[in-house]
Amino acid sequence: MLEVLERLGDNPGIVGSLVATTDGIVVQSRLRSGMDEDAAAALVSSLLTSTVGLLGECGKARMGQLVLRASRGKIIVTDLGNAYLVVVTDRNLDLNQGLLEIKSAAKTLTKLGRLVV
Amino acid sequence: MIGFFKRVFELTEVHRRRRRARLDTTPRSTVELCRLLQRRGRVAAARDVARDGLLRFPASADLRDILHSTWQRSTKKRVNELQQKVDADPSIENYVALIEHLQEFDETDRATEVSRQLVQKHPDDAAAALVSGRILIARFHRDHVAQDGALGLRSMQRAAELDPQSFEAHFALAETNYYIGAVSKALQHLYQALDVQPEHTEANRLYRILTRLPLEKQQERELLREVEENDEASFRFQSDAASESGDTASPTKIASGLEQLSLLAGVRRTVLSHRGVEAVAQEGRQVPVDDETGCLLELARGFRRTASLSAKRMGIGAFEEAEMSFDTGTILAFGSGSTILMIETEGASRLATIAAEARHYLAGSAVREPETAHA
Numbered sequence: 452m453l454e455v456l457e458r459l460g461d462n463p464g465i466v467g468s469l470v471a472t473t474d475g476i477v478v479q480s481r482l483r484s485g486m487d488e489d490a491a492a493a494l495v496s497s498l499l500t501s502t503v504g505l506l507g508e509c510g511k512a513r514m515g516q517l518v519l520r521a522s523r524g525k526i527i528v529t530d531l532g533n534a535y536l537v538v539v540t541d542r543n544l545d546l547n548q549g550l551l552e553i554k555s556a557a558k559t560l561t562k563l564g565r566l567v568v
Numbered sequence: 569m570i571g572f573f574k575r576v577f578e579l580t581e582v583h584r585r586r587r588r589a590r591l592d593t594t595p596r597s598t599v600e601l602c603r604l605l606q607r608r609g610r611v612a613a614a615r616d617v618a619r620d621g622l623l624r625f626p627a628s629a630d631l632r633d634i635l636h637s638t639w640q641r642s643t644k645k646r647v648n649e650l651q652q653k654v655d656a657d658p659s660i661e662n663y664v665a666l667i668e669h670l671q672e673f674d675e676t677d678r679a680t681e682v683s684r685q686l687v688q689k690h691p692d693d694a695a696a697a698l699v700s701g702r703i704l705i706a707r708f709h710r711d712h713v714a715q716d717g718a719l720g721l722r723s724m725q726r727a728a729e730l731d732p733q734s735f736e737a738h739f740a741l742a743e744t745n746y747y748i749g750a751v752s753k754a755l756q757h758l759y760q761a762l763d764v765q766p767e768h769t770e771a772n773r774l775y776r777i778l779t780r781l782p783l784e785k786q787q788e789r790e791l792l793r794e795v796e797e798n799d800e801a802s803f804r805f806q807s808d809a810a811s812e813s814g815d816t817a818s819p820t821k822i823a824s825g826l827e828q829l830s831l832l833a834g835v836r837r838t839v840l841s842h843r844g845v846e847a848v849a850q851e852g853r854q855v856p857v858d859d860e861t862g863c864l865l866e867l868a869r870g871f872r873r874t875a876s877l878s879a880k881r882m883g884i885g886a887f888e889e890a891e892m893s894f895d896t897g898t899i900l901a902f903g904s905g906s907t908i909l910m911i912e913t914e915g916a917s918r919l920a921t922i923a924a925e926a927r928h929y930l931a932g933s934a935v936r937e938p939e940t941a942h943a
Contacts, residue, residue, distance in 0.1 A: 466883075494878045501874040506892070509863040515893045519875055522711055523677055524884030539882055542677070 452563055456481035459556045464544030466524065467491065470560060472534050475500045482539075495537050499528070518546075529557040536560055578608060586617075594932030595621060595628040602634045611642045615673070622674060627904045628931035629888055630924070632674060639673040654682075658689050660696055667699060676707050677885075687723070694731035697723050701737070705744050711886035712799050712905075714792035717748065721788065728757070735764040739771055746774065748791040749802030752783045777803075799876055799886075799906045819845045821934040826909075827852050829929055834918040835911055836897065839864045841872070842907040842935060864910065871901055872908035889927075891919070902930050909935075 456468045460481050467482030475496025482491055506514060517528040527538045527550070536557050540549060585604060589597040598621035605614035615638035621631045650666040663686040670679035683700040690696040704720030707713070721744055727737040738761035745754035755778050761771050781803070784791065795801060822845055830838040830849040838849045839861075847854055848861040855861055876887040890901040893916065900911040900923055909930050911922060929935065 491882055494881050498874050498878040502871055502892075505867045505870045509867050511899075512894050512896060515895070517890060517892050519879065519890040520888050521879035522885030522888060524879075524882075526878065526882065526884065539884065541884075 452479045452560065453481060455556050455559050459538065459552060462552050464540050464549060466539045466541055468536065468538040469495060470534050470536055471495050471499060473503065478534060499535060527553055529553055531557055531561045594928040595625040595631055596928040599630045611638050614638045615642050619673065625931045629927055635674055639675065660690055660693060664699055676703065676710065679703050680707055692730065694727045694734060697727035697730060698734065698737055701727055701740060705740060711880065712796050713880045713885065714796040717792045720744065733764055735761050742774060746778060746803050747801045748795050750784050750788055750791055751778055751781045754778055796880055797877065823847050823854055825929045825934045827854060829925060832922055832925060834913050834915065835922060836914050837864065837912045839868045839910040841865060841868050868908045868910040872903050876903060900926060902926050904930050907935065
């Protein structure tokens with residue numbers, strides 16, 4: 452799993468990535484130095500639990516993907532079945548190319564997830 | 569001859585679009601004009617139109633993107649020249665020239681990085697601390713990230729310590745402390761600013777406002793966190809000109825725009841939460857808030873708060889927009905300060921068109937945040 456996240460981190464524009472369970476517990480992470488792993492994990496956990504909870508209350512089915520754009524970067528959350536892949540990028544990521552890489556990593560992680568999570 | 573007519577046609581088209589952009593109360597026509605100029609290869613002209621457009625529509629993500637891409641293409645040489653000057657002679661003047669150029673084109677993040685290098689090179693220079701403080705405070709106003717505010721205040725404080733006669737440092741400290749609600753600190757710096765320039769109009773106006781406000785009970789750190797969480801200032805200072813413009817959003821205009829958005833093909837419902845105005849629209853009409861629509865409003869409010877805080881604290885700045893995909897459709901969310909617009913769509917087609925319209929609506933004058941000081 453770490454290998455997949457490391458490969459993902461080699462892409463220009465990707466600042467870090469992590470895999471978290473649907474209730475926000477971080478399974479594995481690979482963040483660029485300077486990023487506080489615990490803080491990032493807590494934030495991702497809060498983002499996931501709050502958003503998924505609110506969506507559930509509105510009768511929304513499981514979220515396949517969330518792309519959040521901010522003034523200095525993006526957060527991309529992809530459904531892995533029993534977990535989520537969360538990728539943090541900077542402003543200059545080419546979204547089309549980035550999403551392809553993320554989709555490919557998610558596919559690999561989904562296969563792994565069936566064995567690991 | 570054909571070339572001549574083509575040129576005349578192009579100029580007429582650009583002129584017509586310029587006129588339309590001036591009259592449009594949303595950034596749509598300005599964005600279209602920029603794209604037309606870009607298609608015609610007039611990158612520098614597109615850049616200048618985007619830069620001027622941002623003065624009218626500061627919340628327009630489209631104009632910001634155009635400015636960023638055209639700036640990269642049209643001024644690369646100039647930036648390289650300025651950077652080379654800094655490398656050869658890292659004087660404050662050379663740094664300031666590079667920073668000012670970056671700021672002129674809204675490249676605040678890169679300017680922040682350069683100003684950080686400037687302060688490292690000249691740690692005991694008041695001008696360096698002032699420049700750095702100014703940029704960090706500008707970024708704090710844009711993104712409401714508490715850390716930027718804290719660093720900006722620290723930098724300005726340093727500038728004021730190194731040059732106690734600096735009106736700009738004291739006034740910036742007064743304004744920023746007022747912005748976060750630190751009234752006593754704001755007054756303290758305003759007195760020092762007025763000692764240097766007793767007749768300064770804006771400083772005297774701020775003094776009249778500050779002396780009517782209660783003093784703060786919280787520490788700076790808590791106040792900054794409050795601005796970060798609420799995504800809006802405790803108080804906002806505006807110039808006389810801005811206060812006289814009366815340019816504020818009306819709930820009727822807001823609702824009408826929301827209803828129009830709900831008429832777009834592929835849109836199921838539109839939801840807006842904006843400074844006390846909360847509305848849901850479907851098929852071109854506002855609908856009452858019941859269990860189902862209330863849930864969407866709750867989702868919009870909750871998502872704005874979580875998305876905004878997550879983005880800021882993960883170091884990627886202010887939340888602007890999000891796309892959530894489901895088997896049954898997509899939810900688009902657009903944030904601007906404490907405002908959130910959420911659009912529930914059917915399927916994933918036409919998302920780009922819907923998103924473009926939503927951005928124009930949110931950045932347009934119908935929803936533009938009132939700039940009145942509210943105590």
